[in-house]
Amino acid sequence: MYNGFRGFRAVFYKEILHVRRDFGTLFFSLIIPLLQMVLLGFGIDTNVRQVNTVVYNADGRRESRELLDRLKNSDTFHIIRYVESDHDINDAIISGHARVGVKIPVDYSDKLLHGQSAQVLVLIDGSDSTVAGIAINVTTSIGLDESLRRVLPDRATFAVDMRPQLLFNPDSRSPNFFLPGLTAILLLNVTTFLTAFAIVREKERGTLEQLFVTPVQPYGLLLGKLLPYFGIGFFELCLILTAMRFAFRVPIHGSVILLAFLSLPYIFVSLSLGILISSKANSQGEAMQLAFLTILPSIFFSGYIFPRETMPLVFRMLSYLVPASYFINITRGVILRGAGVQHLWIDGLALFAMGAFLLTVAARRFRNKVIMA
């Protein structure tokens, strides 16, 4: 009798024995993602605050001091020092002590009083584009605001009043933005690495060669090896979500069940990727390198850190090939925006299709490159 899944149970039991015997690896692969979460959750704040600033106030009169107060009150700038020359400003920026230098010229108050345009020089260290962008925006808007106040009569209202309202993350908390995305990366990490290693180890030991001569069928073998790691991946997801919800207080607006359900095709893709890697790699070192090759695009092209919308066209197209792109859309959708299945089913379907495709390619590669080599 032909049974395409023959050997599945034997391989499955054995794989669980391997996992139990190598408890250290399992423990670390579960704990390290949590450590990464702690680092990123507590350590990274994308909101630019309290930028070190030096000031050369050549004027020194009331008007100039009022301007400086407004800078300070913006929460964006933190004046670390007052200096007495252009040279000192430059020096503070070059040495890295300050990111921003503000020079108020000696005739600032005079010009204001005479109704002329007063210039303030703002030097910004452009080496960090995020900080520079915020510094430009804040100083420009303070300048505009200050100008309007002087032009408009008292109690006048602005003709256009923009009222931005931040949805879903009203306090702009960084963990809310980072952690749902990080979930996708960490899950990929664990599942892809573990499966790739589990199979490559059998190659290294020669046991894979042995299994091919037994009645075990390819799908029985692959599935038996996959399923334990599927369980581990899912457990890891629950761990990450629990930590995110309770340790980092990221509220989950949508349905946890939907999130769990949509994570299944993603875990499936990651595992298939691991199998594909193991069909190519002949040693654990090689598998490690290839696995990193899959991690990098997942970090940079998935929208996890950099928005996909601002990427050049080529990379944006590329981002559609990265499974993490879809899963990050799912996690952010469910967790932050409270999206439902009607918004996200297509991402789940895309992941499932990718997983099925990768698994087929991997199984074919196994037959042609590994068994018949």
Next chain:
Amino acid sequence: MSTASQNPPEASISAEHLVRRFGQFTAVNDVSFRVEKGEIFGFLGPNGSGKTTVIKMLTGLLPLSEGSAWVEGLDVRTNSEDVRLRIGYMSQNFSLYPDLTVMENLQFYGRVYGLDPARLKRRIEETIQLNGLGPYTDRLSARLSGGWKQRLALGCAMLHEPKLLFLDEPTAGIDPVARRQLWDLLFELSAHGITFFVTTHYMDEAERCSHVAYIYYGKLIADGTPNSLRELPDVQPDGTYRVEITTPEVTRALRFTRTLPGIRSATIFGQSIHALIDQHLELDDLRAQLSKNGIAVAEIRPLAPSLEDVFVELTYKHQALLEAARV
């Protein structure tokens, strides 16, 4: 099962005109042989000559480019699933899971072959008894010595009671005592009707086989019992005999011997030279010629060809044929 009837029922393996090509390269070129039930069949040849490819074809891992093969009465081209249920295979690296115990390794391979729990239990007990693994059942297989690993691997390959076992260099890298013990076990099992297909590089092991074949660059150039091969005309042409010349200066002696008239071929074997010489060249003449040229000779004596002599002669002859074909 209709294909099985075409096969002579008594053979364990029957390979007819096997050909396997990889692109332009022909790894196995028109190889035919039969292995009878209960034989210990030694399959020899240099590395890269196609031994593993033949094993892969017979176990159904590699499709045949041409030819046909029946293993235990089943056509490997159409029935490789069932072939794999009836054969056992042990590779040279023993293919055990080092992080599993002896017992767990046995259980895994037993389940892979689909043994039901009762039969699995009985077969494991029998295997442990036969291979003397009793004291080690709870030991991780990583902690076994080479000889015990090999016994465990053999046990794993035999749990499902195959009638035919493929052993790919079963004694590579294990100590001489374990080597001897393995062969004793093979003789015992073959007496019970189990057939063995063994590849090896050791000539003394080849001498113990009941049937040997030698494959050289994809061509089978020898096939028969060790004794019948020794008597092949290519190995021992009429009007010639074989001598062993023991001397402290083997390389100089070899160079000189090869220039002598009446010497058909000469090869170094350790501290001696094996030479095939014409009948009219007397041993005393040979000794005189050597000492006249200042080569000290400890001993010259007639010698029956060893299997190594056989394979060396056949290889030379085949190389000459290949070169002639190229020109």
